[in-house]
Amino acid sequence: MCFIMVGCKYVADIYPVQFVKTAHPLSVGLVLVGTAFFLSVEMFLIVPMIFDTGGVMYKLAWLVAVFIVYNVLGNMLACYRTDTSVASLPRDRQVPEPEEEHLWHHCDYCQTLVPPRSWHCRLCNCCILRRDHHCIFTATCVGHNNYRYFFWFIIYLTAGTFLALASHVLLFLINKEMRRHYMLFHITNAFSFVEPTRKFDLTFVWINLIFVLNAYAFTFSLVMVAYQIPTIYLNTTFYTQRDSQYNRGLRENFGTFMGSRGVWTFLSPTIRSPLPHDGTQWETRKPSATICEC
Template sequence: MTLFFYVFGVFYVVPKFFGIFGQTVYFLVGTAIAYNIFGNLIACYKTVSSVDTLPPEMMVPQEGEEHLWHFCEVCQKTVPPRSWHCKVCRVCILKRDHHCNFVGNCVGYNNQRYFMWFSFWAAFGSGLAFYHNIKYANRNDIYFLDMLSMNVVLYYEFMKPGTYDLGLQFGVRFVLGFNLFAIAFPAFLFLTQIYTIRRNAVMHNTSDRTYDLGIYRNFSEVLGRRRFWTFLSPNIKSPLPHNGTQWTSKRIV
């Protein structure tokens, strides 16, 4: 639906409300948002966080860290701390957060940055789309609460055929309803990511504070050296602080 919202908003709805300058600005902003949505989505899908990405010499624990590694019965190999097996990917994932069917990949150490920004831009872009979609609906005398009153429209249309354009009524309500879902779902994912990264935890165990080293270091381990500059583009290179096998923990009092 991202492509639909982009095309519908930029080329159909916006020209009804703005002049050339406003259309140009909206086109540039909308294109930048769509680029970040699809760019981060593709990067999250293509970036692998499996332990198989590590060279053989890194698949051996450092002296004194042997107790932190564990043996995976499925892979039949010893894997680094915070690495867990994914039944879908059929491999152990470095700092496995969760498997996301939406992006078709496991979210882990190497691609969590892309998933976080994908969910943010998807929610933000859907929010902007909702703004112009609700303006379009209002112009057609359809208001926010009218999404719940389609039965009233059908009643009047049954009693007096031709009162409403049913195609327009159904279409606008469907777009607004799906638009709300397109805001809520990625917004929930983004807030969940912020919460877990803030604690340096993972989605399947958000209460774990073992690796919580403070906001700055926690986000640096996900976003890399350039940190929040990665917000601007998925193509910004931002090397991560380590290879995903050695994790600094704190003593929990």
């Protein structure tokens, strides 16, 4: 994971334009194709071997699957479409008030003053409000205005891949016939003589390939979530995780990222949840710094 991130950052710094033209379509396409692939495999192959297709559990599985896919793609699209650049501010907020000017800093690329916690992205070619990082899977920068969508996007990716992985485990446990198609069965069977192994066939190849891809997708999503936990817990960013000066407590931090509706934003990307400020004013945890940074 770290190797991939470092490699992508290295290439992006040297060839920003080429990186955007190549990495964005490939990464977004990977999410779209992967979502369609896992949905089809789970709901048309794996789940029907676990639940009766005419039963309540199968229908419930479809509802859960559709809900997760809706939130994966909906939050992904909302993250991409939500402008979180300094240029998205009203014109009067793109320049500091005289008493706030000392809190802003100069961007060498944009050649202008920008709010605190904002910094330039070479891939987006602009300054981003409370920039967290540039996400190739949503083809945009993640910052103050769209962090909510990115966070739920990776949460639902993790939930979806986990449930898909769990369905494989459940199938392995309850279906004796399909159990023989999993490599895990043959590995454990090599150390015992309880049941004879079956000759490997095309089903064996596919079922194990799907299982491995599923395990990798879940692990990758889980790692992305793990990287974001300190961000919300400490009100920091991906590249400044040791900076906790803006930490106002978990409840207030969560509201800063998710808006007034808080945890209800989990239900849908279409739920309106206004943020507490426009991304130019940040209170620190220091008692002496009660004035907002702008």
